[in-house]
Amino acid sequence: MTPPSAAQCIRTTAKRVRASQLITTKCIPGIIHTRYFSRLPCSTPAPELNTHLKNDGCIVLTQMFPPSQISLLNTDFHQALATTTPGRPANPNKAPLPNSLDAQTFGKNTKRIGNLINLSPAFRDHVITNPTLHDLCSEIFKETGDYWLSTAQMIELGPGSKAQPLHADGAGWWPFWTMADTEKEGVLWRPEYAVNFLIAMTDTTVDNGATGVVRGSHKIRYTPDVLNNPDFDAWKFPDDRVEQVELAAGDCLLLGSRIVHRGEENKTVGEKRGLLSCTVVSASLTPDEAFPLVMEAEAREAVKGLDERAKKFVGLRDMNMAIGEGVWQDFRIGGLKTCLVI
Ligand SMILES: O=C(O)CCC(=O)C(=O)O
Ligand SMILES: [Fe+2]
Known part of the structure; x- marks a missing residue:
């Protein structure tokens, strides 16, 4: 199938928003959203973690980050959050969403910041180097090749913010809408191309807005006509199908690209729920943030001391794909590694 044109992509996004508007976010009293998906320690072999991720659409990695690293990250993030306006996307250059959807999508009292590569030394030292993240991504993306960071955003969900639209x-990438479902040895084959590591910076609870997930929604089959369907309703689920996944600070809820989920309502009076979202994509796709171009002098100097995996993760190395000659290549002798001197 021909990939959609830019115009089609824009229309798709608009439809997504329209569909999201139809979702009921009313809370049904008495329903307890505390069932759990697989909760596995980071010492679990990556192939096993990946099997659970494929089967369930998401998993919890327990204590992926120790308290000392969470504390350093929070110190950096709080400083940046102090001067951030709530109810806006992480990219301050973005125009507001149509029909005043900003508050519904980004949370009326929720702050989001991106540009963490420049804003947070702890993010550079401890997140982009995290061994579990890399071991698992190597396994998840091996069907297509290398992977890289698309965007990292700190989300501080403030009291009074309502549930996000389910999504x-x-x-955000064309394979979601157009990739055919293929059977391989009797099993549905869909190479994974995007995952989101939602890392808890505070404990997340049913009351303060722990992420809600729809069990089984990663198996929805989207038909090609979805691109032309203004009544797209595949993400409309009643509230009792949305299970909140509580995390302790340092745990990570890892979402596959297809699982339907949302940030939930923060019903507390004064608690802020902190979650660091790190979206990782196949290197065959374009990331949200242009890390190699936006890295300022301090960050550039700091990443020089990091390992090769971390450098590749933020676009400072040539990318190899399972099929084809590679992407993001430097054809000069030695490639990006030699030519960038980072
Ligand atoms: O805040 C959350 O719990 C989830 C956020 C999310 O799903 C998103 O922004 O894509
Ligand atoms: Fe999301």
Whole structure:
């Protein structure tokens, strides 16, 4: 199938928003949203973690980050959040969404910041180097090749913010809408191309807005006519199908590209729920943030001391794909590694 044109992509996004508007976010009293998906320690072998991710659409990695690293990250993030306006996307250059959807999507009292590569030394030292993240991504993306960071955003969900519209994160890239479902040895084969590591910076609870997930929604089959369907309703689920996944600070809820989910309502009076979202995509796709171009002198100097995986993760190395000659290549002798001197 021909990939959609830019105009089609824009229309798709608009439809996504329209569909999201139809979702009921009313809370039904008495329903307890505390069932759990697989909760596995980071010492679990990556192939096993990946099997759970494929089967369930998401998993919890327990204590992926120790308290000392969470504390350093929070110190950096709080400083940046102090001067951030709530109810806006992480990219301050973005125009507001149509029909005043900003508050509904980004949370009326929720702050989001991107540009963490420049804003946070702890993010550079401890997140882009995290061994579990890399071991698992190597396994998840091995069907297509290398992977890189698309965007990292700190989300501080403030009291009074309502639930987000239900959505699947992979929908930001064309394979979500157009990739055919293929059977391989009797099993549905869909190479994963985008995942979101939602890392808890505070404990997340049912009351303060722990992420809600729709069990089984990663198996929805989207038909090609979805691109032309103004009544798209695949993400409309009643509230009792949305299970909140509580996390302790340092845990990570890892979402596959197709699982339907949302940030939930923060019903507390004064608690802020902190979640660091790191979206990782196949290197065959374009990331949200242009890390190699936006890295300022301090960040550039700091990443020089990081390992090769971390450098590749933020676009400072040539990318190899399972099929084809590679992407993001430097054809000069030695490639990006030699020519960038980073
Ligand atoms: O805040 C959350 O719990 C989830 C956020 C999210 O799903 C998103 O922004 O894509
Ligand atoms: Fe999401």
